[in-house]
Amino acid sequence: MPLVCDHCPLRRLPLFMPHSADELALVQKLKRGERELAPGAELIAEGATNAGLFTLLSGWAFRHKSLADGRRQILNFLLPGDFIGVQQRMGDGAAHGVTTLTEATVCVFERNSLWELHRQQPSMGFNITWLTAHEESLVDDNLLSAGRRSAEERVATALTLLYRRADALRTEADRAIEPPGVAFPLTQQHLADALGLSLAHTNRTLRGLAQRGLFEWSEGRLRLLNPAALKRVAELYGDGRPPVRPLI
Amino acid sequence: MPLVCDHCPLRRLPLFMPHSADELALVQKLKRGERELAPGAELIAEGATNAGLFTLLSGWAFRHKSLADGRRQILNFLLPGDFIGVQQRMGDGAAHGVTTLTEATVCVFERNSLWELHRQQPSMGFNITWLTAHEESLVDDNLLSAGRRSAEERVATALTLLYRRADALRTEADRAIEPPGVAFPLTQQHLADALGLSLAHTNRTLRGLAQRGLFEWSEGRLRLLNPAALKRVAELYGDGRPPVRPLI
DNA sequence: CGGGGAATTGAGAGGGATCAAAAAGGGTGG
DNA sequence: CCACCCTTTTTGATCCCTCTCAATTCCCCG
Numbered sequence: 355m356p357l358v359c360d361h362c363p364l365r366r367l368p369l370f371m372p373h374s375a376d377e378l379a380l381v382q383k384l385k386r387g388e389r390e391l392a393p394g395a396e397l398i399a400e401g402a403t404n405a406g407l408f409t410l411l412s413g414w415a416f417r418h419k420s421l422a423d424g425r426r427q428i429l430n431f432l433l434p435g436d437f438i439g440v441q442q443r444m445g446d447g448a449a450h451g452v453t454t455l456t457e458a459t460v461c462v463f464e465r466n467s468l469w470e471l472h473r474q475q476p477s478m479g480f481n482i483t484w485l486t487a488h489e490e491s492l493v494d495d496n497l498l499s500a501g502r503r504s505a506e507e508r509v510a511t512a513l514t515l516l517y518r519r520a521d522a523l524r525t526e527a528d529r530a531i532e533p534p535g536v537a538f539p540l541t542q543q544h545l546a547d548a549l550g551l552s553l554a555h556t557n558r559t560l561r562g563l564a565q566r567g568l569f570e571w572s573e574g575r576l577r578l579l580n581p582a583a584l585k586r587v588a589e590l591y592g593d594g595r596p597p598v599r600p601l602i
Numbered sequence: 603m604p605l606v607c608d609h610c611p612l613r614r615l616p617l618f619m620p621h622s623a624d625e626l627a628l629v630q631k632l633k634r635g636e637r638e639l640a641p642g643a644e645l646i647a648e649g650a651t652n653a654g655l656f657t658l659l660s661g662w663a664f665r666h667k668s669l670a671d672g673r674r675q676i677l678n679f680l681l682p683g684d685f686i687g688v689q690q691r692m693g694d695g696a697a698h699g700v701t702t703l704t705e706a707t708v709c710v711f712e713r714n715s716l717w718e719l720h721r722q723q724p725s726m727g728f729n730i731t732w733l734t735a736h737e738e739s740l741v742d743d744n745l746l747s748a749g750r751r752s753a754e755e756r757v758a759t760a761l762t763l764l765y766r767r768a769d770a771l772r773t774e775a776d777r778a779i780e781p782p783g784v785a786f787p788l789t790q791q792h793l794a795d796a797l798g799l800s801l802a803h804t805n806r807t808l809r810g811l812a813q814r815g816l817f818e819w820s821e822g823r824l825r826l827l828n829p830a831a832l833k834r835v836a837e838l839y840g841d842g843r844p845p846v847r848p849l850i
Numbered sequence: 851c852g853g854g855g856a857a858t859t860g861a862g863a864g865g866g867a868t869c870a871a872a873a874a875g876g877g878t879g880g
Numbered sequence: 881c882c883a884c885c886c887t888t889t890t891t892g893a894t895c896c897c898t899c900t901c902a903a904t905t906c907c908c909c910g
Contacts, residue, residue, distance in 0.1 A: 418743060421837050425750040429742050432807050441735040441742075444845070450742060463750040472720070472728040479727040486731055487689040490738040494677050494689075494698055497741060500748040501675040501798030505866070541888065550749025555866050557890060589669050597692070753898070790857065800899050805858060 356388045357411070359462075360397035363429075363438070363602075364411065364435050369522045370601040371579030373478075378473050381602060384467040391458045398439065400451030407439040407467055409602050413458025414539050419450045427500075427536075430492045431455075433519050437485045437602045440468065456539045467525040471602070481600035488599065500550040503560045511586035513569060516540075517578055518594045534568070564588070603826065604636045605659070607707075610849075612659065612683050617770045618849040621726075628723050632715040639706045646687065655687040655715055657850050661706025664786050665797070667698045675748075678740045678794035679703075679788075683769050685733045685850045704787045712777060719850070729848035733848030736847065748798040751836075754805045756797040758835035761817060764788075765826055766842045783818070783825030811835070 360383045364370060373381075382589035388411070393399060398405040400419060410432050420426040429450055432438060438460070442449050442567030496513065499508045520536035521529075564570065568584050570577045578584060585591075612618060623628075636659070639645060648667060658680050674723045677698055680686060682684040686708070690697050692765040720727030743763065747756045768784035769777075794804035812818065816832050818825045826832060833839075 376627055417742075419746050421746070421750060427746045427749040440731065443740050444732050444735045444739065448659065449739075468731070469728055472724045472731070474726050476720045479724055479731065480717055483688065483716070483731045483734055484692050485726065486734045487692045490734065490741060491689050491692065491697075493738060493741045493745060494665075494667060497677055497745045497748055498669070498675045500745055502669060502673040532673070543888080552867050553889090554868080554891085557888095558866095561890075568611055722872080789855090801857090802859085802900080803898050805856095806898095 355594070356385070358382065359385065362411070364601055365550055367523060367525060368597060369596065370435060371581045371598050373600070377475050379456040380471065380478060382429070384463050384470055386464055388463045389460050389462050391454045391460065393454055393456050395454045395458075396451060397454060397458075397460065398442065398449075398452040398468070399514070400449065402442065402449055402451075402464065405439055405449070405452075406441045407463040407465055408460040409436070409463075410434050410436045410438060411459040411461050414455040415452055415458055416455060416544065416548070417450045417452050419518060421432060426547050427550065430496060431487065431516060431519075431548070434523055435599070435601050436484065436489070440482065440486050455544065464484055478600075478602065481602060484600055488597075496548065504551075505551055505555055507561065507588055508551065509545070509556065509563060510584045511590065512545060513563075513571075513576065514581065514584050514588050514590055517576055517581075519596055520576075522596045533575060537574060538571060538576035604633070606630065607633065607714040610659070612849055615771060615773060618683060618690055619842065619846050621849070623812045625723050628719065628726065632711050632718055633693060634710045634712055637708050637710050639708065641702055641704050641706075643702045643706075644699060645702060645706075645708065646690065646697075646699065646700040650690065650697055650699070651659070652713065653687055653690045653697070653700075655713055656685070656708040657711075658682050658684045658686060659707040659709050659795065662703040663706055664703060664796070665698045665700050665794065674795050675798065676792060678737065678744060679764060679767075679796070682771055683847070683849050684737070685730065688730065688734050688759050703792065713741075724846075726850065729850060732848055733850070736845075744796065751798055753797075753803055754811065756799065756835055757793070757804065757807045757811060758816070758832045760793060760797060761824065761831050762829065762836050762838055762842070765824055765829075767844055768824075770844045781823060783823040785822060786819060786824035787822055 356590070359378050379497070391413070397415060412434055415432040415438075417429040417432065418426055418489065419429065432452070437479075438452055468482065470480060488560065499511050503511060516538070517536060520538065524532070524536070542560065543553050543558050546553045551559070560571070563584075568580045568587075570579055607613075607626050639661070645656065646661060660682055663680040665677040665680065666674055667677065680700070686700055716730065719730060743759070747759050751759060764786070765784060768786065771795075772780070772784070790804050790808065791801050794801045799805065799807070808819070811832075814831075816826070816828045816835075818827055
């Protein structure tokens, strides 16, 4: 039986802002159900023009597009709480695909919910704009990396930013219980596709940074052993706490 | 004296969708005035956290971010009708800057208009989401280029896509009157910064394609002499007509 | 006519790509 | 518990696309 929004475990995390009863009721009303996905499942096919609308409840996924000969670019990674499918109907350009990295659960909305959310609760419309603009800023960062950063800088940047996002989804209790580091369910191939590097070079670069003691990545978990040094390599500033965000 | 929205020449273009009287009245009410900018003027400084909100009325501009040592990445180009400043307050990451390429005029809104537009006219809120999502899809394309396309493919892609956008802003009458091609107020340095290439290599690549007779770029105008061949090099599909879009 | 930005062109170096293959892991059915 | 297969990670060797650094040449403008 599908989850009641009000009981959604994500909402209890400090990362997400509280919503009013009216807002929650509307989201609940528009919710069509849930869908479980296996690792590597295509939630939205590349080129789909009228795909659905989802909120990622658990698991990781990524947006991607590719060229005819198979070269693939990962546009950004999706973590729990990310809203999926807003761009699908609004571009002329071929749309991107969305594929899961792990087992995942998504909350399913009807396509028209995008408009209903705006119409019935303008604050939720604003929240959608917020999320869309925020995701764009992630893509901006990735473009800066792909366009202007060296391989080493790209890897350091990606590890740091993904670590921060993953970490922000945990409670203090989680941090105490879990083994060190955060779950990091990527393959080096995924990282390479996200950074615009070849697999071989991504591996060598990772290896180089790891041997300098900056991080440890094994058994699907990532541990930053020297976050300050990573930040320096990546030329990152800021405290790294992702901003409190809405949850649709 | 500032322009009355209802008389805005942009609205007469078939590229922009019609808006209701209520919608227009609200936009008019939130409009604070206009601002004229010289070429190369910084409309929003990189790193500004509480910048303004604008609609580009005339001229070209671009969004960009850069690294400490000066390497710069242009995220996407802004043409008349583009809405500017939505992302500014919503990211943790440092914000991008916005700089003009030509003389430009922007319509100035108060920062809080973003919320007022959503609140007072949900349809305009939806339009803002639309524009934000659409801009994200442009950045997606640029990331695909920077990450996975060769220099030649990047140049062909950028020329084709920019040509289409510029062309869509003209009326049939304009096309008849103007000299061949579209106004293309870029410098090769700008193109290089947008594509993640060096200036020298961008020049050589442009030269190579131009000598093969694919396009002509001189005196600030771009003419596609062989658009089909360019599309082929770029691996682009679709008819290239940008979708009809809202105008805030 | 001088000056400054933009476009070109050359030469040489190098960061990553490619191509291959070996080493690790991780299931899975027998 | 083991043999086997498939995926992922590593590592090596070589190549080449693109960058860097430097000059020139253009072109526009005062």
